[in-house]
Amino acid sequence: xxxxxxxxxxxxxxxxxxxxxxxxxxxxxxxxxxxxxxxxxxxxxxxxxxxxxxxxxxxxxxxxxxxxxxxxxxxxxxxxxxxxxxxxxxxxxxxxxxxxxxxxxxxxxxxxxxxxxxxxxxxxxxxxxxxxxxxxxxxxxxxxxxxxxxxxxxxxxxxxxxxxxxxxxxxxxxxxxxxxxxxx
Amino acid sequence: xxxxxxxxxxxxxxxxxxxxxxxxxxxxxxxxxxxxxxxxxxxxxxxxxxxxxxxxxxxxxxxxxxxxxxxxxxxxxxxxxxxxxxxxxxxxxxxxxxxxxxxxxxxxxxxxxxxxxxxxxxxxxxxxxxxxxxxxxxxxxxxxxxxxxxxxxxxxxxxxxxxxxxxxxxxxxxxxxxxxxxxxxxxxxxxxxxxxxxxxxxxxxxxxxxxxxxxxxxxxxxxxxxxxxxxxxxxxxxxxxxxxxxxxxxxxxxxxxxxxxxxxxxxxxxxxxxxxxxxxxxxxxxxxxxxxxxxxxxxxxxxxxxxxxxxxxxxxxxxxxxxxxxxxxxxxxxxxxxxxxxxxxxxxxxxxxxxxxxxxxxxxxxxxxxxxxxxxxxxxxxxxxxxxxxxxxxxxxxxxxxxxxxxxxxxxxxxxxxxxxxxxxxxxxxxxxxxxxxxxxxxxxxxxxxxxxxxxxxxxxxxxxxxxxxxxxxxxxxxxxxxxxxxxxxxxxxxxxxxxxxxxxxxxxxxxxxxxxxxxxxxxxxxxxxxxxxxxxxxxxxxxxxxxxxxxxxxxxxxxxxxxxxxxxxxxxxxxxxxxxxxxxxxxxxxxxxxxxxxxxxxxxxxxxxxxxxxxxxxxxxxxxxxxxxxxxxxxxxxxxxxxxxxxxxxxxxxxxxxxxxxxxxxxxxxxxxxxxxxxxxxxxxxxxxxxxxxxxxxxxxxxxxxxxxxxxxxxxxxxxxxxxxxxxxxxxxxxxxxxxxxxxxxxxxxxxxxxxxxxxxxxxxxxxxxxxxxxxxxxxxxxxxxxxxxxxxxxxxxxxxxxxxxxx
Numbered sequence: 007x008x009x010x011x012x013x014x015x016x017x018x019x020x021x022x023x024x025x026x027x028x029x030x031x032x033x034x035x036x037x038x039x040x041x042x043x044x045x046x047x048x049x050x051x052x053x054x055x056x057x058x059x060x061x062x063x064x065x066x067x068x069x070x071x072x073x074x075x076x077x078x079x080x081x082x083x084x085x086x087x088x089x090x091x092x093x094x095x096x097x098x099x100x101x102x103x104x105x106x107x108x109x110x111x112x113x114x115x116x117x118x119x120x121x122x123x124x125x126x127x128x129x130x131x132x133x134x135x136x137x138x139x140x141x142x143x144x145x146x147x148x149x150x151x152x153x154x155x156x157x158x159x160x161x162x163x164x165x166x167x168x169x170x171x172x173x174x175x176x177x178x179x180x181x182x183x184x185x186x187x188x189x190x
Numbered sequence: 191x192x193x194x195x196x197x198x199x200x201x202x203x204x205x206x207x208x209x210x211x212x213x214x215x216x217x218x219x220x221x222x223x224x225x226x227x228x229x230x231x232x233x234x235x236x237x238x239x240x241x242x243x244x245x246x247x248x249x250x251x252x253x254x255x256x257x258x259x260x261x262x263x264x265x266x267x268x269x270x271x272x273x274x275x276x277x278x279x280x281x282x283x284x285x286x287x288x289x290x291x292x293x294x295x296x297x298x299x300x301x302x303x304x305x306x307x308x309x310x311x312x313x314x315x316x317x318x319x320x321x322x323x324x325x326x327x328x329x330x331x332x333x334x335x336x337x338x339x340x341x342x343x344x345x346x347x348x349x350x351x352x353x354x355x356x357x358x359x360x361x362x363x364x365x366x367x368x369x370x371x372x373x374x375x376x377x378x379x380x381x382x383x384x385x386x387x388x389x390x391x392x393x394x395x396x397x398x399x400x401x402x403x404x405x406x407x408x409x410x411x412x413x414x415x416x417x418x419x420x421x422x423x424x425x426x427x428x429x430x431x432x433x434x435x436x437x438x439x440x441x442x443x444x445x446x447x448x449x450x451x452x453x454x455x456x457x458x459x460x461x462x463x464x465x466x467x468x469x470x471x472x473x474x475x476x477x478x479x480x481x482x483x484x485x486x487x488x489x490x491x492x493x494x495x496x497x498x499x500x501x502x503x504x505x506x507x508x509x510x511x512x513x514x515x516x517x518x519x520x521x522x523x524x525x526x527x528x529x530x531x532x533x534x535x536x537x538x539x540x541x542x543x544x545x546x547x548x549x550x551x552x553x554x555x556x557x558x559x560x561x562x563x564x565x566x567x568x569x570x571x572x573x574x575x576x577x578x579x580x581x582x583x584x585x586x587x588x589x590x591x592x593x594x595x596x597x598x599x600x601x602x603x604x605x606x607x608x609x610x611x612x613x614x615x616x617x618x619x620x621x622x623x624x625x626x627x628x629x630x631x632x633x634x635x636x637x638x639x640x641x642x643x644x645x646x647x648x649x650x651x652x653x654x655x656x657x658x659x660x661x662x663x664x665x666x667x668x669x670x671x672x673x674x675x676x677x678x679x680x681x682x683x684x685x686x687x688x689x690x691x692x693x694x695x696x697x698x699x700x701x702x703x704x705x706x707x708x709x710x711x712x713x714x715x716x717x718x719x720x721x722x723x724x725x726x727x728x729x730x731x732x733x734x735x736x737x738x739x740x741x742x743x744x745x746x747x748x749x750x751x752x753x754x755x756x757x758x759x760x761x762x763x764x765x766x767x768x769x770x771x772x773x774x775x776x777x778x779x780x781x782x783x784x785x786x787x788x789x790x791x792x793x794x795x796x797x798x799x800x801x802x803x804x805x806x807x808x809x810x811x812x813x814x815x816x817x818x819x820x821x822x823x824x825x826x827x828x829x830x831x832x833x834x835x836x837x838x839x840x841x842x843x844x845x846x847x848x849x850x851x852x853x854x855x856x857x858x859x860x861x862x863x864x865x866x867x868x869x870x871x872x873x874x875x876x877x878x879x880x881x882x883x884x885x886x887x888x889x890x891x892x893x894x895x896x897x898x899x900x901x902x903x904x905x906x907x908x909x910x911x912x913x914x915x916x917x918x919x920x921x922x923x924x925x926x927x928x929x930x931x932x933x934x935x936x937x938x939x940x941x942x943x944x945x946x947x948x949x950x951x952x953x954x955x956x957x958x959x960x961x962x963x964x965x966x967x968x969x970x971x972x973x974x975x976x977x978x979x980x981x982x983x984x985x986x987x988x989x990x991x992x993x994x995x996x997x998x999x
């Protein structure tokens with residue numbers, strides 16, 4: 007299998023900043039973020055879409071960046087773990103995981119944080135069952151999950167306490183950029 | 191229960207008060223401090239090996255054998271060398287003269303066969319996935335592309351996949367010397383007398399399936415050189431051991447080799463290894479003079495990260511009619527895989543001393559045969575030998591209870607070491623320093639609602655409910671705190687078991703701790719800070735912990751075997767004591783008092799009976815200035831300590847599991863899980879609870895979900911996370927955890943270690959519960975993992991014909 011030399015310019019908003027890079031068509035979004043943009047907070051655990059460590063938010067929705075080609079996100083908005091903090095303060099989800107010891111080695115954590123961030127935006131007061139279902143697509147080998155479930159509930163509490171603050175990056179406010187890719 | 195609790199044992203859970211500490215230090219140990227590590231980890235400010243970018247960095251991809259056993263007859267790399275971006279292509283022949291043999295540090299017996307283990311195969315491959323060639327290219331994608339252009343011809347040889355068959359005379363051979371790696375035996379007491387005329391005897395065979403450790407961070411290596419010295423970053427648990435071993439393997443002088451374990455994403459034993467890829471990346475960078483990186487894919491990892499368990503256990507127990515155990519016999523086959531890696535043959539030995547568990551008996555007999563097969567080598571995986579031993583003894587104790595028609599808790603009570611009998615030297619020769627099995631068990635029974643669940647079980651049996659309820663018991667102990675160096679020496683291990691720490695008080699009174707432990711998720715930065723804050727009376731926030739880099743932490747034995755706190759934490763305490771003694775000299779001098787009149791409390795040196803005092807921060811600054819120090823006093827407030835324990839530590843606990851088993855479908859559901867662990871004194875209950883949770887999850891995973899499966903030709907079939915089933919949150923129950931605290935008497939912290947306890951305890955608790963549910967149907971075992979299909983098959987024809995004799999068919 008030969009790669010060819012064709013490169014494609016990808017322009018997107020990552021964590022609120024317009025980024026641009028020329029990449030081969032087969033470049034995975036996970037590699038693009040980590041190695042082309044230097045956003046190494048996104049981790050690659052399996053490269054076949056099972057573990058969820060590489061989960062990022064694409065226009066606010068969680069996706070497996072290891073199953074996404076970078077060229078397909080041209081014109082879209084991506085949020086990674088580096089972009090979850092709000093005004094330099096940890097987000098409710100980041101706080102929840104810290105307070106509840108919802109991480110040990112931390113390798114799976116960015117995927118859980120992104121997943122939980124989108125989940126709590128859509129469902130700010132979830133039941134136990136809903137939390138379980140929300141995180142069941144991400145694997146953790148250290149915690150046994152109990153503290154992760156607690157952390158998501160705690161994040162919901164913190165989010166409720168701090169509700170009224172603006173969304174971090176104003177999803178859907180990309181103007182012209184968002185229209186180019188055809189997905190937003 | 192209260193009687194036991196009154197015996198000086200305190201049961202406790204994390205409470206709000208655990209989150210609170212007192213001012214000025216003194217109350218840090220025991221407090222549920224949130225972790226220092228997390229602020230970085232939840233914001234992506236991390237330093238994984240794969241993050242590293244260097245000018246001119248090249249990427250390595252390995253071509254791996256598609257066959258389990260074959261002779262390499264032809265290698266042609268010429269076309270691959272012409273592919274875009276390719277800088278170099280190497281096969282085993284290119285490294286043959288310099289690659290040496292991957293080390294085995296544990297030659298367990300006189301008769302052991304340690305075959306040559308070339309990092310890259312030269313003439314023969316012995317497991318699917320063994321590296322046979324590599325491409326070095328300008329990026330990872332191009333390196334992977336060019337692998338397709340390497341031509342290798344193989345002459346297939348017979349695979350050897352079954353241990354029992356491997357020991358037959360006519361078996362194909364993995365190595366010319368044969369398929370037996372070693373036989374190791376151990377006997378105590380008169381085993382024949384114990385079994386002769388024993389009123390009850392139970393014999394069982396258990397299979398410890400092969401497991402894939404599956405740390406979330408795949409392995410990664412970055413090697414670089416300035417032409418003279420070398421630096422290796424690796425996702426390893428053992429930077430210090432790795433440095434020594436790589437120096438011995440590659441011939442790079444130890445002082446020219448720096449090894450760094452940056453952030454490491456879990457290990458569970460799988461990163462306690464000297465890997466082919468680490469050696470080869472060093473050799474490639476030496477050859478090319480350029481930095482190289484290799485990051486494994488998950489499928490590559492499932493094939494070539496060392497596997498765990500894979501033992502066939504024949505165990506027999508002889509008992510009196512009243513249930514008193516007379517003796518235990520164990521005959522073990524341990525699958526080594528194709529080669530002996532760092533501690534491969536030692537893993538079953540770590541279990542050899544634990545088959546007596548918490549029980550008293552007259553005799554014990556153990557034989558282990560290490561067997562070569564054409565599979566990835568096995569090595570340490572969370573618990574390493576002790577989960578296997580605990581599974582076998584706890585399973586067969588439940589079988590013995592069934593044979594006697596006795597409650598499994600009652601059987602254990604009749605056999606365990608009473609809390610007044612410690613210290614107690616077991617039949618295996620270990621001296622358990624402390625413990626209180628009664629207290630932990632009573633607490634667990636209360637939390638579990640044992641009697642009520644037994645009543646429900648009886649009711650379901652009575653009603654012929656298609657969903658039966660089973661109750662599993664596991665009263666485990668383990669040996670932790672690896673390890674007294676003399677004991678390791680007596681077991682032929684190649685190194686000691688001490689740990690090192692340096693503590694230095696900086697001019698402003700802040701403290702740096704250099705530890706020889708190498709955390710990869712455990713939270714040492716937090717726990718060591720708590721220990722130092724109490725010892726020196728400085729604020730928790732004023733302590734920094736440095737680890738994982740052989741240039742800054744020059745001495746260490748690293749992290750595995752639940753040893754870090756029990757050995758490394760004690761070294762930190764001892765170094766603090768030395769620092770405090772030095773500071774006292776300075777403080778006394780500054781206050782114009784005799785050191786004998788100076789007392790230390792919460793960071794302050796006081797002249798007894800006066801109002802005169804100096805803080806440790808003031809003493810630090812005065813020492814730095816050195817203007818007015820005692821005569822001959824070296825102007826430094828720092829100290830080293832190396833702690834070598836006299837004994838292991840012995841955490842214990844009682845885990846109870848209730849499982850609902852659908853006899854029509856074989857589906858199982860863990861209804862409740864209670865764990866009461868006694869890990870001695872606790873530095874940080876939050877961290878301890880997290881370790882217990884994660885450990886239980888991994889043990890349940892062995893019981894219910896995970897298995898590395900090979901086909902008859904030795905090909906691994908479970909190469910992805912879709913095929914090798916790691917449990918998700920939806921697959922696991924909520925755990926009720928609690929602790930009793932019986933301090934260890936063998937170290938000043940009174941700690942025992944907690945990293946492996948949950949894994950060791952939980953597997954037998956779950957399987958005991960499943961078998962207990964099905965016992966009326968004549969089921970005496972379900973092989974792990976107890977998938978619905980296996981449960982359904984174990985029921986067999988009994989699905990519709992329930993045994994009338996209580997299931998003891």
